[in-house]
Amino acid sequence: MTLASRDHATIWHPLTQHQITPLPIPIVRGEGAYLIDASEKRYLDLVSSWWVNIHGHAEPTIANAIYEQALKIEQVIFAGFTHEPAVKLAENLLALLPKTFSKIFYSDNGSTAVEVALKMAYQFWRNQGETKRSRFIAFNNGYHGDTFGAMSMSQESFYFKQFSELCFAVDMFDYPGTWHSDETVLEREEIILSKLAAHLDQYANETAALIIEPLIQGSGGMNMCRPEFLQKLTALVKSYDVLVIYDEIMTGFFRTGELFACLKSETTPDIICLSKGLTGGFLPLSVTACRESIYQAFLGSDYTKALGHSHSYTANPLGCAAALASMTLLQREETKAQVKMIEQIHREELMQLMQCSNVEKIRHCGTIAAFDLLLAADYGSQVSVNLRARFLKHGLIIRPLGNIIYLLPPYCITEADLRRAYQVIRKEIEGVHL
Numbered sequence: 001m002t003l004a005s006r007d008h009a010t011i012w013h014p015l016t017q018h019q020i021t022p023l024p025i026p027i028v029r030g031e032g033a034y035l036i037d038a039s040e041k042r043y044l045d046l047v048s049s050w051w052v053n054i055h056g057h058a059e060p061t062i063a064n065a066i067y068e069q070a071l072k073i074e075q076v077i078f079a080g081f082t083h084e085p086a087v088k089l090a091e092n093l094l095a096l097l098p099k100t101f102s103k104i105f106y107s108d109n110g111s112t113a114v115e116v117a118l119k120m121a122y123q124f125w126r127n128q129g130e131t132k133r134s135r136f137i138a139f140n141n142g143y144h145g146d147t148f149g150a151m152s153m154s155q156e157s158f159y160f161k162q163f164s165e166l167c168f169a170v171d172m173f174d175y176p177g178t179w180h181s182d183e184t185v186l187e188r189e190e191i192i193l194s195k196l197a198a199h200l201d202q203y204a205n206e207t208a209a210l211i212i213e214p215l216i217q218g219s220g221g222m223n224m225c226r227p228e229f230l231q232k233l234t235a236l237v238k239s240y241d242v243l244v245i246y247d248e249i250m251t252g253f254f255r256t257g258e259l260f261a262c263l264k265s266e267t268t269p270d271i272i273c274l275s276k277g278l279t280g281g282f283l284p285l286s287v288t289a290c291r292e293s294i295y296q297a298f299l300g301s302d303y304t305k306a307l308g309h310s311h312s313y314t315a316n317p318l319g320c321a322a323a324l325a326s327m328t329l330l331q332r333e334e335t336k337a338q339v340k341m342i343e344q345i346h347r348e349e350l351m352q353l354m355q356c357s358n359v360e361k362i363r364h365c366g367t368i369a370a371f372d373l374l375l376a377a378d379y380g381s382q383v384s385v386n387l388r389a390r391f392l393k394h395g396l397i398i399r400p401l402g403n404i405i406y407l408l409p410p411y412c413i414t415e416a417d418l419r420r421a422y423q424v425i426r427k428e429i430e431g432v433h434l
């Protein structure tokens, strides 16, 4: 029995309609931007294995840091105990985030980082006697994870529509996604901001927080907004004394070309969520960071005001060691140069793609590029599964979001590989029509 058939007999994969999806490809090792199967076939990982693998696969600095840490201590209960990697990582992150951040809360993955942020915002007001603040504001097409709080923030999402009745009510607004040569964006931004202002006039004192994916909505379709919109948005929301949460789970760690989207947009949220690239794609770990006054609101002489949230693997030392090694790699000039190179190639190649008659809305931000294909294809539909297969036969891992094709490569990708990927894309989308 092959590994793929043994897998089929025993495993239920995430976000997969098993009836129409081919058997999974068994991967035996990774090398830079490539995943390699048992027959030595190489696959260029243009999605950084679900956006986590920022330095490439089997990166030796991170692998060694995990090994060295495992020989010292692999796991410590994080209530009543601490350890060097957790403290050092918190210090490093706080030194890089905007100065208003002063505390790091650890959890395991992107969804839990969001759950923590929502609980933090909600309880922040309750701890101060503002018990009516139970509303949240979020954006259509947003995606914040698959746990119930996170799902509530994007409940119309096609990923988990089946659960929308179980989600709690959230006030939803449009996200002003924009693209190359878009002439409508300013008007759309103004409409959204004025609707939001009218909403806040009425409900600000019942609202705990607004949550947004700054600069780019990921799973909702790689929708990109302008930094100017974020500047106006955060100023508006803060003027009503409502907390702003940035979900930087995808945008963090140079994805937008800057270390964080908040730095690129010169805006400062009250709470920020980080995960995905945090450990360079080696281990699950996440962070919810907040400003000092939020932390202070949880202090008291007994447990009642404390934040009631924990995970068994909170601040796992191996994860923290991986994250520290990843941060060292991120600070290197070579990494920054690679980020610039990727951005430049996206810019050039997208302009060429614009010549294709079935391509529209080309857009890029930092190391992320996307465009819409004029094609009716829902997420996970047969059409999009076929589209994925077209790229895979050339050894490219690209996972269209319905009709949206995007590239989000590891920073170690070579210029030649990235150019080859665009060549294949141009060839494969020719003749793909509605």
Ligand SMILES: Cc1ncc(COP(=O)(O)O)c(C=O)c1O
Pocket: 109, 110, 111, 112, 114, 143, 144, 145, 146, 213, 218, 219, 247, 248, 249, 250, 251, 275, 276
């Ligand atoms: C912006 C954003 N937030 C949250 C999440 C959830 O993260 P995880 O899959 O680690 O739970 C994701 C995952 O894609 C994401 O892109």
